[in-house]
Amino acid sequence: SYVLTQPLSVSEAPGQTARISCGGDNLGSKSVHWYQQRPGQAPMLVVYDDSDRPSGITERFSGSKSGNTATLTIMRVEAGDEADYYCQVWDVTSDVVFGGGTKLTVL
């Protein structure tokens, strides 16, 4: 089955830039989506189709992809960005696949 690999945790100080990676085989041929999940809440879409933002999502969130790695970048990190972040793709053999999630800690 298809696997997406994310770091367990990322830490960054307020005002700095946080980067969360997501790796998978042949990721370049897939559309990557990103979700933010604050404690006790449902996931919320923050980036879709690699780099597009839904309406209402701050431009501080951006997505990119190079080779087999996608990256969610959060500029000028704030305390309110502290959450779990998940990447997700659709794979022809495994259907919908989520990464294991990355906990962002704002120092």
Place this chain on the structure above:
Amino acid sequence: QVQLQESGPGLVKPSQTLSLTCTVSGGSISDSGSYWSWIRQLPRKGLEWIGFISHTGYTFYNPSLKSRVGISADTSKSQFSLRLHSVTAADTAVYFCAKENGKTYFFENWGQGTQVTVSS
């Protein structure tokens, strides 16, 4: 803005059937190109997609759950439902319903989630 709300029992006995309903407002489950999904989050673990039903009634399930899962829709009530048979403690999770984009398969709207515990 589409809103979704899950409802159903929070406690199910082992070997029985888990049944949940998702009520959709601000949109129609018959809208062309719309897909309606169930996703669960196991305790202290990540997210697992269960399956979807399309606006035409076509269903597609996670192969790992396919033998135990059924998703149906009632367009007159703007609801879609999940049935998971022969549950065990391993099915204890928070269950979310979501609207899925039918082109590149991302989840653009989510319900708040409902905790379901399997225990005798």
